[in-house]
Amino acid sequence: MTTRIISLSTTLQANAAPTEIGEGISPSSGLNWTLVEVRPFLQGKGDFYLFVDDQQYLQVASEDVATYGKPHVVGIQIAQPVVFHIKFDDRSGASNYVGVDLVIEETTQGGGGAPAGGA
Numbered sequence: 001m002t003t004r005i006i007s008l009s010t011t012l013q014a015n016a017a018p019t020e021i022g023e024g025i026s027p028s029s030g031l032n033w034t035l036v037e038v039r040p041f042l043q044g045k046g047d048f049y050l051f052v053d054d055q056q057y058l059q060v061a062s063e064d065v066a067t068y069g070k071p072h073v074v075g076i077q078i079a080q081p082v083v084f085h086i087k088f089d090d091r092s093g094a095s096n097y098v099g100v101d102l103v104i105e106e107t108t109q110g111g112g113g114a115p116a117g118g119a
Helices: 062-068
Strands: 002-012 019-025 031-042 046-052 055-061 072-079 084-090 096-108
Touching: 002 019, 002 084, 019 096, 031 046, 031 055, 031 062, 031 084, 046 062, 046 072, 046 096, 055 062, 055 072, 084 096
Parallel strands: none
Antiparallel strands: 002 096, 019 084, 031 072, 031 096, 046 055, 046 084
């Protein structure tokens, strides 16, 4: 099993509608992912959204991130062709630097060992 942290960030324009960062995130063929936790951050007011394929799974407001500051435990397991989509919107009225760290446990399909070439 390998732990990976995928970091995504961007700057949104003022009052941006939900905007995807990245182009969908999915494990390589032959791998399973468990999304253990998400760690969103927002410089101004806005919302973080996690989609699994086209279904919204999680929404976190910037006020909750500022107040609690804790990672959000998720525990979703996926394999290809399932895709995570990460979106943010802006409610600050100004540009807003946003991002998220995704903590992922990666295993090979049919086993619990490290992927080929991994340790």
